Amino acid sequence: MSERSREAVNEAGKQGEAVNEAGKQGKLIIFSAPSGSGKTTIVRHLLGRYPELIEFSISASTRPPRGTEVDGKDYYFISKDEFLHRVAKEQFVEFEEVYSGTFYGTLKSELERIWAAGKHVIFDIDVIGGLRLKRKFQEQALAIFVHPPSLEVLEARLRGRGTDSEEKVRERVAKAQKELAYADQFDVVLTNDQLEHAFKEAERLLLDFIVEDLAQ
Ligand code: ADP
Ligand code: 5GP
Numbered sequence: 083m084s085e086r087s088r089e090a091v092n093e094a095g096k097q098g099e100a101v102n103e104a105g106k107q108g109k110l111i112i113f114s115a116p117s118g119s120g121k122t123t124i125v126r127h128l129l130g131r132y133p134e135l136i137e138f139s140i141s142a143s144t145r146p147p148r149g150t151e152v153d154g155k156d157y158y159f160i161s162k163d164e165f166l167h168r169v170a171k172e173q174f175v176e177f178e179e180v181y182s183g184t185f186y187g188t189l190k191s192e193l194e195r196i197w198a199a200g201k202h203v204i205f206d207i208d209v210i211g212g213l214r215l216k217r218k219f220q221e222q223a224l225a226i227f228v229h230p231p232s233l234e235v236l237e238a239r240l241r242g243r244g245t246d247s248e249e250k251v252r253e254r255v256a257k258a259q260k261e262l263a264y265a266d267q268f269d270v271v272l273t274n275d276q277l278e279h280a281f282k283e284a285e286r287l288l289l290d291f292i293v294e295d296l297a298q
Contacts, residue, residue: 108197110219111136111288112205114212115228116258118240120274124228124284125206131285135292136204137196142168142177144185148245158189176214181253186211202292209261212268224291226284227268231275233259 111128113121129138143157144165153159160168165185169177177187186208196203205215209227216225230236236258240251265271270287274280 107222108193109202109292110193110205110215110223111202111291112207112212112215112223112225113228113284114205114207114209114225114268115274116209116230116236116261117254118236118243118258119228119230120239120277120280121206121228123277124272124274124280125204127281128204128284128288132288135202135295136288137199137201139188139192139196139203139205139207141192141207142174142185142187142189144183145181175218176211178208178211178214180208180211181257188215202295209264213264216269224270224287225268226287227265227271228280229262229265229271229273230258231273233262 113125115121125138128136140154141157142160142165144160144162145157147153147156147159151157151159162183162185165177165187168174168189169187173189173191174187175190175193177185180186188205188207188211193203205212207215212225212227216223230239233255237251237255240246240254246254272280272283272287
């Protein structure tokens, strides 16, 4: 990125409305939901389908990697000390102690990196973090709440995923119950029942929101 565009991105970033090198405004597409609703599945689908339009905001997290997760791809896995150091240096757009003792956050450098590459940023983020981003970026952001068909289905999906201990599943289900109450504060509620329907609906929402890019 040239010095001039870096300055433009920095300046716009301060004002909360970034432009990229082509002079287009970078947008935010936020997927939030209780854990187990299927937002990661939907976000991965969109990334596979529209890699030239969107890029994933890689969050920093203090939890250890699970399964096949890779540092710098799924998350930036960092220690709690480093996380708090970065908080003190105001490097986060938002951060949250999502689970007791476990922090997650969106680095300002992620937004700058993706916008500078001429793409929109797509987020897989918890409900409170998603609403924070929406409040901060307003019309520049589309906030989508992924709703499970029911709490029972959500619990079954968490167990089926097989990545969390019984205690973690119970913690996530208890949290989900509270998070569902925030759904109506989002721009759109997307019910993830039949996965193929949810994929199609997510594609339509994304394309409608960034329609001016497609017209060019
Ligand atoms: P989240 O990112 O919201 O925690 P995931 O995308 O990890 O949720 O989905 C939780 C589990 O449910 C995964 O095992 C995923 O494959 C499965 N899943 C997601 N959507 C559906 C769906 N519509 N029908 C059945 N299983 C689903
Ligand atoms: P997991 O441990 O299942 O990957 O994520 C736990 C929760 O943290 C999920 O709801 C996920 O969306 C959320 N999360 C991931 N990254 C961020 C982030 O940068 N900020 C916030 N507030 N939540 C995040």
